[in-house]
Amino acid sequence: MILCDIGNTSVDLFINGKRTKLCVENFDPATFEDDVYYASVNASINEGIRERTNWYDVRVFIDWDKYYPTMGVDRIMVCEAVEEGVIVDAGSAITVDVMHGGNYQGGFIALGLRTAQEAYSRLSPALDVSFNFEVDLAKIAKNTPDAITVGFLAPLIEKIERLGKPLYLTGGDGRLLSHFLSEAVVAEDLIFTGMKKLIEKGVKC
Amino acid sequence: MILCDIGNTSVDLFINGKRTKLCVENFDPATFEDDVYYASVNASINEGIRERTNWYDVRVFIDWDKYYPTMGVDRIMVCEAVEEGVIVDAGSAITVDVMHGGNYQGGFIALGLRTAQEAYSRLSPALDVSFNFEVDLAKIAKNTPDAITVGFLAPLIEKIERLGKPLYLTGGDGRLLSHFLSEAVVAEDLIFTGMKKLIEKGVKC
Numbered sequence: 001m002i003l004c005d006i007g008n009t010s011v012d013l014f015i016n017g018k019r020t021k022l023c024v025e026n027f028d029p030a031t032f033e034d035d036v037y038y039a040s041v042n043a044s045i046n047e048g049i050r051e052r053t054n055w056y057d058v059r060v061f062i063d064w065d066k067y068y069p070t071m072g073v074d075r076i077m078v079c080e081a082v083e084e085g086v087i088v089d090a091g092s093a094i095t096v097d098v099m100h101g102g103n104y105q106g107g108f109i110a111l112g113l114r115t116a117q118e119a120y121s122r123l124s125p126a127l128d129v130s131f132n133f134e135v136d137l138a139k140i141a142k143n144t145p146d147a148i149t150v151g152f153l154a155p156l157i158e159k160i161e162r163l164g165k166p167l168y169l170t171g172g173d174g175r176l177l178s179h180f181l182s183e184a185v186v187a188e189d190l191i192f193t194g195m196k197k198l199i200e201k202g203v204k205c
Numbered sequence: 206m207i208l209c210d211i212g213n214t215s216v217d218l219f220i221n222g223k224r225t226k227l228c229v230e231n232f233d234p235a236t237f238e239d240d241v242y243y244a245s246v247n248a249s250i251n252e253g254i255r256e257r258t259n260w261y262d263v264r265v266f267i268d269w270d271k272y273y274p275t276m277g278v279d280r281i282m283v284c285e286a287v288e289e290g291v292i293v294d295a296g297s298a299i300t301v302d303v304m305h306g307g308n309y310q311g312g313f314i315a316l317g318l319r320t321a322q323e324a325y326s327r328l329s330p331a332l333d334v335s336f337n338f339e340v341d342l343a344k345i346a347k348n349t350p351d352a353i354t355v356g357f358l359a360p361l362i363e364k365i366e367r368l369g370k371p372l373y374l375t376g377g378d379g380r381l382l383s384h385f386l387s388e389a390v391v392a393e394d395l396i397f398t399g400m401k402k403l404i405e406k407g408v409k410c
Binding site for chain 1 (some may be wrong): 213246248274276277280297298299301303310311312313314315316317320321322323324325327328329330331344345346347348349351352353355356357359360361364367368374
């Protein structure tokens with residue numbers, strides 16, 4: 001069984017416990033002969049997959065009463081991996097969700113690190129500086145790189161900390177965020193854990 | 206005396222207690238015969254102003270030991286207006302600064318409301334929705350507009366609340382943010398209050 005996470009810019013494959021990342025442009029669903037279970041937020045790729053009989057959309061396994069209709073399927077998958085706790089998926093957006101006793105409590109969506117930095121740089125040449133990930137978020141800043149890093153990260157990190165525990169970090173920037181969230185568990189394959197759990201549950205029913 | 210706040214997209218004039226806003230494109234410094242004191246973050250407009258003998262840059266009045274070299278002059282002006290408290294200037298960026306006994310303590314820069322919303326909409330068609338300013342920021346969200354509004358605003362508003370009091374709100378979105386910060390004072394002319402205070406102090410010396 002191949003698991004596949006299809007985003008807007010990349011496709012992440014999970015084959016026999018190993019991950020492979022492809023650019024959306026280099027991805028051709030016709031090259032896969034085995035059964036593939038996929039979670040996709042990419043409408044244009046979905047078009048080409050729908051006809052293939054060995055591609056299964058994990059959306060059909062989701063209990064939609066637990067979530068809300070426009071919620072990203074990738075976000076639901078990381079929630080499905082966790083019975084209790086806070087899940088932070090840090091990619092181009094940073095989704096933050098809370099699970100309690102296997103039930104979805106709600107969440108929110110912040111901008112991703114790169115997305116935020118690009119937005120600052122677009123605002124003014126003076127703000128076109130890199131984040132300083134060595135900054136002390138507990139302090140207010142007295143230079144531009146620290147001012148934008150604290151301005152973006154301190155409110156968000158402090159909000160996440162107040163949501164409770166255990167805290168799981170996943171996504172491309174999960175490890176980076178763990179510098180600021182020392183008690184968090186970095187779980188890079190969380191989306192695939194959730195997909196697998198959901199598929200197994202679905203197939204059993 | 207005319208006061209003038211020159212940003213990257215607009216020019217804000219303060220003449221006899223009245224404000225007039227112009228687009229940068231419609232602004233011609235040659236049309237002013239009276240003395241004009243200006244705070245500008247717009248490098249290309251500065252070029253044209255430098256030759257004019259009736260235009261005075263407020264930068265020369267600033268005690269730069271109090272602030273940091275790359276700090277926006279508009280931000281310094283709102284700080285100069287306040288002896289004690291937290292100043293939030295909500296425009297294309299949201300600057301948050303702390304003053305104590307007339308001394309600058311530091312601050313940070315968040316993205317502005319429109320800037321953040323544009324960044325969300327650029328990320329994915331699914332996130333191209335408007336903020337819901339009626340949302341309860343104390344709750345986690347269960348729909349997309351609330352999820353991005355809470356994701357952007359709740360961490361920021363809660364961080365601002367923890368910085369102390371009194372709290373002053375200014376800038377184009379100052380009044381809008383006051384819905385979430387009930388004890389804040391909306392001070393729309395804060396930049397001009399600061400400019401006036403600084404100029405009077407400078408001229409007296």
